[in-house]
Amino acid sequence: MDAWIGMMSGTSMDGIDAILVSFPADRQIQIHGTCTTPYPDVIRQRLGNLSQNRGSPDELGELDHLVGALFAESAARLMDESDLEPGQISGIGSHGQTIRHQPDGSTPFTLQIGDPTLIAERTGITTVADFRRRDLAAGGQAAPLVPAFHKAFFSDAHEDRCILNLGGIANLTHLPADPKKPVTGFDTGPANALMDAWCKDQTGQSFDRDGAWADQGQVNQALLSDLLSDAYFQRQPPKSTGTEKFNLDWVKTTLTRHTQVSGVDVQRTLLELTAITVAQQLPQHPGMTLFACGGGAKNPILLRELQRTCSPCTVTTTANIGLDPQWVEASAFAWLARQTLAGLPGNLPEVTGAKGERILGAVYYA
Ligand SMILES: Nc1ncnc2c1ncn2[C@@H]1O[C@H](COP(=O)(O)OP(=O)(O)OP(=O)(O)O)[C@@H](O)[C@H]1O
Ligand SMILES: [Mg+2]
Known part of the structure; x- marks a missing residue:
């Protein structure tokens, strides 16, 4: 038995998978x-x-503890519901909760919280956490980290594939059929983060279930062009981003130049922004298939627009290559913990821009 627990909470801050x-x-x-x-x-x-820089060191410390306790509880619940004992589980990979991600500039940093000592202590299982900072220390973006997992499990000798994770932020991995060609991967920009924030602001709902609200609106082309003019979308990889950039303030600042657009049309335009920024940055290869995963893969309107904007590339979900879209990221962190405890690297330098492969994370022994 080579069993691992993977735990993830991403930029949507919806909860722990x-x-x-x-x-x-x-x-x-x-x-x-x-x-x-x-x-x-x-x-x-x-x-x-x-995450919007409103908080004190006490708040950071308390949330580190509270989130760590929730991660520990999730792992305990998983074990209760499965037929495995802690002794049968080789390790836990805990991504934690990203609070800030600022990989560029003269003082780069990335900060994930969720005290791993609590997870190791309360589960009795060796826990690997803090996966991102070593890549950053080696000059990388510290993100995305999932492409190594995508490469290990989803690459195919007969087909060029892209894996698109639609979390708060969207990240894309290109897996060439030819194994001699490099894997590429980067954050394309916002996915659910802006749609969630706008939906919450306008309707009080934390997200637009099935894209039903967006589907009632129309794309506003002037607003869309303005949003698309952000320099991030033109930047060459390696690149990664987060909600310190793509947040409600970013939308509202742009909206000061477009005061007549209705709330529902803004929502529809933000959905279009996700689809178009993915399509514009998608490597074009004949016969390529795009496999979506993450919470956004449950949004049929977003998938429909991705299919339209990314055509002739076929758009589907990772369910068609054997893994439920909801569980790709958490599985990746289980596998990354396994890499770490085997003394193997977890980053792809060609993706993150790091100086080389690195064994990621810190180990908290049972
Ligand atoms: N039925 C649905 N319809 C529309 N959107 C959905 C649906 N279910 C989930 N989502 C969206 O998915 C989001 C959660 O996705 P997910 O957990 O993959 O993101 P995340 O936690 O930000 O992860 P990461 O950023 O690491 O990829 C929700 O905030 C919501 O916007
Ligand atoms: Mg989530």
């Missing part, structure tokens, strides 16, 4: 259990404030 998986053979993933723990509203709100 936890998975118990084993890797029975090369390129095989077997799922033993999954568990989603939504953040309580008050935690989500506090995390949101902290």
